Amino acid sequence: MLKLPWHMVLKAQGSAGDASGMALHGKVALVTGGAQGIGRAVAETLLKNEAKVSLVDLNQSVGEMCKKDLDQQYGEDNCIFIQCDVTDRGKLQEAFQSTVERFGRLDIVINNAGINNEKNWEKTIEVNLTSVIKGTYLALDHMSKEYGKEGGVIINVSSMAAFLHSPHQPVYTATKHGVIGFSRAMADASEQGQYGVRINTLCPAFVDTQLLRTVEHEETMGKFVKFKDEFKERMDKFGVLKPSLIAEGMMRIITDESLNGAVMKITCSKGIHFHTYEPLSA
Ligand SMILES: NC(=O)C1=CN([C@@H]2O[C@H](COP(=O)(O)OP(=O)(O)OC[C@H]3O[C@@H](n4cnc5c(N)ncnc54)[C@H](O)[C@@H]3O)[C@@H](O)[C@H]2O)C=CC1
Numbered sequence: 679m680l681k682l683p684w685h686m687v688l689k690a691q692g693s694a695g696d697a698s699g700m701a702l703h704g705k706v707a708l709v710t711g712g713a714q715g716i717g718r719a720v721a722e723t724l725l726k727n728e729a730k731v732s733l734v735d736l737n738q739s740v741g742e743m744c745k746k747d748l749d750q751q752y753g754e755d756n757c758i759f760i761q762c763d764v765t766d767r768g769k770l771q772e773a774f775q776s777t778v779e780r781f782g783r784l785d786i787v788i789n790n791a792g793i794n795n796e797k798n799w800e801k802t803i804e805v806n807l808t809s810v811i812k813g814t815y816l817a818l819d820h821m822s823k824e825y826g827k828e829g830g831v832i833i834n835v836s837s838m839a840a841f842l843h844s845p846h847q848p849v850y851t852a853t854k855h856g857v858i859g860f861s862r863a864m865a866d867a868s869e870q871g872q873y874g875v876r877i878n879t880l881c882p883a884f885v886d887t888q889l890l891r892t893v894e895h896e897e898t899m900g901k902f903v904k905f906k907d908e909f910k911e912r913m914d915k916f917g918v919l920k921p922s923l924i925a926e927g928m929m930r931i932i933t934d935e936s937l938n939g940a941v942m943k944i945t946c947s948k949g950i951h952f953h954t955y956e957p958l959s960a
């Protein structure tokens with residue numbers, strides 16, 4: 679397999695770039711939480727690289743606006759928007775099925791939808807962890823060679839909160855730890871079971887999206903809102919990333935076929951890099 683350095687192959691989002699941008703022609707991606715923020719950024723980069731994209735999101739109005747914008751930029755037949763609550767197993771299953779029926783295949787799944795709500799912490803677990811598990815299993819239903827499919831790649835979105843816990847978001851932090859553990863275990867299962875599906879995790883630091891603004895509000899932070907000043911100090915200290923850099927990291931995971939079980943970290947201080955784990959000792 680010819681392996682070009684990934685930056686030679688892809689058009690980064692938002693830049694003219696002189697890369698061929700043909701890397702993903704004919705590929706189909708499903709992005710949960712794709713209507714805004716990080717999900718929209720990666721959807722744009724996927725479309726720029728000639729993939730077809732299924733935007734799966736709870737927010738009907740924002741999702742329809744996102745699709746309208748992307749249609750204008752990339753043509754009307756290259757993305758669809760499916761209104762779906764990822765915590766609704768049946769609806770999520772239908773979203774996957776509709777995507778395959780519309781585009782004929784599925785190659786890339788990005789379980790990105792997430793919330794930050796310490797008041798309704800059960801919902802946070804449902805969206806950030808349980809639905810990532812559901813989305814991973816549905817992705818395997820449509821991509822795994824164990825079911826006669828052609829293989830593919832899954833990106834589950836965690837956070838640097840899994841490496842630098844904070845008193846402001848204990849349950850959010852727990853869900854992001856869980857995403858890493860589940861994804862690494864599933865990557866091993868995929869390798870040993872010869873599913874042909876690479877499963878990787880992405881851990882951004884602070885990113886300039888709507889989610890980051892929830893830290894100000896009692897209705898999302900509950901009693902932990904009293905720690906918001908410390909949280910904002912931490913944001914000042916570590917900096918805030920652009921969604922486009924997260925999209926760049928995701929494209930690297932998608933195009934580097936050597937990556938399975940990887941935990942990519944993206945921070946202002948170190949950019950795109952990977953967490954290394956000590957080998958298990960007896
Ligand atoms: N913004 C940040 O600082 C960081 C975000 N992340 C993670 O990145 C992912 C994306 O977050 P952002 O783009 O920042 O947030 P965002 O709030 O801008 O976008 C999240 C999208 O997910 C959708 N969504 C929420 N609940 C849903 C549900 N039940 N079903 C379907 N869609 C749903 C929302 O409608 C929204 O369009 C999340 O998993 C988040 O935890 C990780 C590290 C840092």
Ligand SMILES: CC/C=C\C[C@H](O)/C=C/C=C\C=C\C=C\C(=O)[C@@H](O)C/C=C\CCC(=O)O
Nearest residue numbers: 794837838839841842883889890893916945947
């Ligand atoms: C309301 C906002 C919700 C979520 C935002 C996000 O998911 C939370 C992020 C929490 C922590 C971010 C930490 C950022 C750390 C860095 O930028 C590093 O450069 C330095 C810190 C530690 C490095 C630890 C390591 O790399 O293992």
